[in-house]
Amino acid sequence: MKRFQDSQGSEWDVVVGRASWGVFLFLFVPVEGEEARQVTLSATSADEAEAALARTDASELRRLLGDSEPRVP
16 A cells, blocks of 8 residues: 555555456545545556556656546445
């Protein structure tokens, strides 16, 4: 998990999640308010997805949050 601030100063936690058919996601969970969001990764394994999160900096997380969609339960 990583915590970062979006361009408006709101804090988000981002974690690796998994959807159907083995698709990995970054799940963006707001610390306060708002709704959870998600963006699909090109990772093919949980280890690869976790490594992607580890090397993704706050600037890139802000960009990915901007590209994300509302979380589908």
